[in-house]
């Protein structure tokens with residue numbers, strides 16, 4: 001089978017017959033199937049079965065009684081259940097014209113990309129079908145925000161918020177995608193550098209039925225964006241913060257037991273460094289371990305870095321207090337913040353660096369690696 005067209009639906013009964021007819025006509029001559037992943041409470045499933053009976057292509061229905069992950073979850077389930085590796089994802093309300101499918105397919109057949117995005121913002125495309133000015137504004141602003149947060153990953157993509165795209169699922173790690181996203185394309189794009197292209201399309205008005213877009217989804221989207229962008233770094237920060245608390249607790253405990261405070265501080269620092277390493281191994285950089293050097297080497301590098309950092313930070317702090325005349329507390333705060341960034345960058349780029357990598361220019365490599373690691377998602 002050449003192509004699976006995945007359509008997530010929730011209460012789209014009035015649109016099913018027309019959708020099936022138009023998709024059938026659009027992919028005439030292609031070995032394709034149409035796969036509905038349905039979370040409806042209306043009679044959408046009946047409409048799908050009716051339409052399937054005399055459709056010009058194979059029509060399948062996956063109805064979910066437990067709609068895990070909502071729209072995003074439905075798309076993921078469709079990608080997993082598809083008979084073809086090449087999948088088109090589109091809405092079921094005919095805002096995404098089925099007549100654009102051949103253009104997506106043709107672009108993919110050229111062979112140089114794994115993802116073809118149907119874009120409202122390419123010449124020839126349009127956003128005219130959005131319900132009102134407010135929706136246009138929200139859509140524009142969220143697109144701008146998204147692009148600003150992923151300037152490198154989304155370089156090639158003008159419409160990362162579209163729900164209409166073709167993806168070759170062999171190029172996607174389905175297990176790594178989280179259905180939390182209403183915008184599953186964003187998950188796909190943000191997690192991995194994809195070879196992507198775009199074709200324009202005209203976003204139509206809704207054919208029938210009701211919109212499911214809500215304010216809650218908007219808030220959800222911001223959460224998704226935040227998680228994708230800062231996931232790894234915020235986890236790293238949380239673990240670092242936890243380490244600081246444990247550090248203080250150990251010093252307190254040991255000194256209370258009568259241990260010399262310098263000895264207590266050293267024991268606490270080393271214990272925290274080891275604990276920190278174990279936690280970031282497990283929770284922050286777990287996706288990079290397989291390609292990095294062995295665990296003992298990673299530990300040695302991380303351990304050495306943290307000790308050097310602690311040794312260097314204190315004289316720098318003293319220097320700052322001496323030359324800038326700032327308080328010791330402020331100097332501590334500044335050096336700790338700086339140390340956090342340096343530590344994160346060092347772990348991303350050195351401790352967990354892939355064993356061997358293609359070597360473009362050093363600057364390019366640095367930027368790519370930062371974009372890849374510092375900003376890639378992390379999950380607890």
Ligand SMILES: Nc1nc2c(ncn2[C@@H]2O[C@H](COP(=O)(O)OP(=O)(O)OP(=O)(O)O)[C@@H](O)[C@H]2O)c(=O)[nH]1
Pocket residue numbers: 007008009010011012037038039067069070071074090091092093095130131163206210211212213
């Ligand atoms: N399976 C499934 N599909 C959903 C869910 N929520 C929305 N959809 C489908 O996802 C597609 C997009 O939803 P829409 O309500 O059209 O969202 P929108 O296009 O942003 O909003 P409008 O412009 O008002 O149409 C439609 O085919 C919906 O039926 C869900 O929870 N589960």
Ligand SMILES: [Mg+2]
Pocket residue numbers: 091093095206
């Ligand atoms: Mg819609």
